[in-house]
Amino acid sequence: MNAEGAAATGIEGNVRVSPTHGGPVKMGEPDSAPLANATCLVETAAGTIKTFTTDEKGHFKVELPPGRYGIRVEKVGIKGRGCGLADIEVTSSGFKQVDLHCDTGMR
8 A cells, every 4th residue: 555545556577588598498497587686767758767676586566656667677788679568557456567588699
């Protein structure tokens, strides 16, 4: 509950990276890992409104009022077009679960 007595709302989830090593993945071998201590930006059409950091397991939970947001990960070592999600809708029904999968660029 927040100060006004309403349930808290926002975005909660995990950030993972893959592949975690070059070459083919062997049966039973993990091909992704949590992205620990990553700085992430919450954005709207107006720009960045909040930053947060994932925990040691790549998990995050950030309170936000209902609305539309994007998340972008700012972490050295992520190749390509970056890592993030656009058009995440937070409603008054609680926390929106999102999972981000980032490409390390290893092949």
